[in-house]
Amino acid sequence: MPVLDERLVPIFEEVLSRNPGEAEFHQAVREVLESLGPVVTKHPRYADSAVIRRLCEPERQIIFRVPWVTDNGKTEVNRGFRVEFNSALGPYKGGLRFHPSVYLGIVKFLGFEQIFKNALTGLPIGGGKGGSDFDPKGRSDAEVMRFCQSFMTELYRHIGEYTDVPAGDIGVGSRELGYMFGQYKRITNRYESGTLTGKGLSWGGSQVRTEATGYGTVFFVDEMLKTGRSGLDGKKVVVSGSGNVAIYAIEKVHQLGGTVIACSDSGGYVYDPEGIDLNLLKDIKDVQRDRISDYALARGPKVSFVPNGSIWDVPCDIALPCATQNELDADGAASLIRNGCQIVAEGANMPATPAAIRLFSSAELRFAPAKAVNAGGVATSALEMQQNASRDSWTFEYTQDRLAEIMRSIHDRCLETADEYGSPGSYVAGANIAGFTRVADSMLALGVI
Ligand code: NDP
Ligand code: 2IT
Numbered sequence: 001m002p003v004l005d006e007r008l009v010p011i012f013e014e015v016l017s018r019n020p021g022e023a024e025f026h027q028a029v030r031e032v033l034e035s036l037g038p039v040v041t042k043h044p045r046y047a048d049s050a051v052i053r054r055l056c057e058p059e060r061q062i063i064f065r066v067p068w069v070t071d072n073g074k075t076e077v078n079r080g081f082r083v084e085f086n087s088a089l090g091p092y093k094g095g096l097r098f099h100p101s102v103y104l105g106i107v108k109f110l111g112f113e114q115i116f117k118n119a120l121t122g123l124p125i126g127g128g129k130g131g132s133d134f135d136p137k138g139r140s141d142a143e144v145m146r147f148c149q150s151f152m153t154e155l156y157r158h159i160g161e162y163t164d165v166p167a168g169d170i171g172v173g174s175r176e177l178g179y180m181f182g183q184y185k186r187i188t189n190r191y192e193s194g195t196l197t198g199k200g201l202s203w204g205g206s207q208v209r210t211e212a213t214g215y216g217t218v219f220f221v222d223e224m225l226k227t228g229r230s231g232l233d234g235k236k237v238v239v240s241g242s243g244n245v246a247i248y249a250i251e252k253v254h255q256l257g258g259t260v261i262a263c264s265d266s267g268g269y270v271y272d273p274e275g276i277d278l279n280l281l282k283d284i285k286d287v288q289r290d291r292i293s294d295y296a297l298a299r300g301p302k303v304s305f306v307p308n309g310s311i312w313d314v315p316c317d318i319a320l321p322c323a324t325q326n327e328l329d330a331d332g333a334a335s336l337i338r339n340g341c342q343i344v345a346e347g348a349n350m351p352a353t354p355a356a357i358r359l360f361s362s363a364e365l366r367f368a369p370a371k372a373v374n375a376g377g378v379a380t381s382a383l384e385m386q387q388n389a390s391r392d393s394w395t396f397e398y399t400q401d402r403l404a405e406i407m408r409s410i411h412d413r414c415l416e417t418a419d420e421y422g423s424p425g426s427y428v429a430g431a432n433i434a435g436f437t438r439v440a441d442s443m444l445a446l447g448v449i
Contacts, residue, residue: 214248216376
């Protein structure tokens, strides 16, 4: 493990002792602190002012009961979370995740990452995250609605256009956001569009928000390729997951001339050498809400389904992990390197383990971290807020151009910052330092808050 600067060791030790058992949060904090040594050397004010200690402690953490009734009349009790991590740059902003694995440590890791990601966009948004250990899989629409209504019956008092603006994440898409917005509107008697993002187009949503995280991921990769005077044309790409981020990453790779030959869900992966049939995938995943194994069944014998297999064993030029945290470990990384993969860019949040990242940095492979690569989703959420505030709606083309420009600017800022702090070419150092300095400077300007 890389050593931490001696001024950062006590901060990390405090994070460990104050947040016991929250492994994902520890991992996310450590990854940022590992980049900050040169920053506190160059600018001792960051170490002297306790701004880093303050950043590691959420401004507010809300945990609540979510009771709801199944179609069979049984009462279920889930736990709801909203961690309002940092509001130095704007209202707390970040998604809601519904997945059985959700607990405080997951919400805190995601909220912590969100602070720096949102800072990198250059837009006026603070960092937060929320969710529940509710599992939407196998639940009817009516059950999902009752759960969402109960969740919002508590959450509504904590959020608002100027306070905290949630959106989607794993298990939360336009269906769930619709039920939550409906309940928010009903309780508050306000059509406050800017209180949630990722809304449907007919009720205050923005063009391109659905596609934004996946498209933005591929725009970022395109910028990486351009620095080597190359492009996506003819490239073989592997994308893990088959949810919102994965589907629109696949769509943009295909639009830019690459071919996605494999994707997955938690049951395994499909290998489709001719390229993923996106209309079929969208129908199976978005409409039928079925499994990736059904995709292979529908495509016939030319497509294989590998249950519980590692998608990183499929040889490719570019790998885009777009499913979940820690899905790409050292074995997966070794396999990608062995098979000649050139770029790994994180569409999901923290999908590569620290051991995998260490292997990438010692190989001829370029690695780009989530807080830069997948920032297009939240950036387009901020564009949605901007449209809501001005009661305007922009065209698809204009919004997509704004997204592409934001991704280009994040990419360039990462490389410039990495250069400035003595780690040329490191997107990890660039993203962490550029995100950190913007937030920390604002916090210092606002006093000890
Ligand atoms: P979805 O719920 O739409 O899709 C999630 C996908 O990941 C599904 O294919 C799911 O498979 C798979 N997956 C989830 N958990 C696991 C697991 N434990 N093991 C293997 N596969 C798993 O979520 P999104 O596409 O929205 O989110 C994907 C990632 O992108 C997350 O890390 C999220 O935080 C991140 N992200 C999302 C943004 C957004 O705008 N939506 C923005 C930025 C980042 P299965 O159905 O089998 O569970
Ligand atoms: O991880 C993320 O950036 C998201 N889930 C999107 C957050 C948002 O507010 O759009």
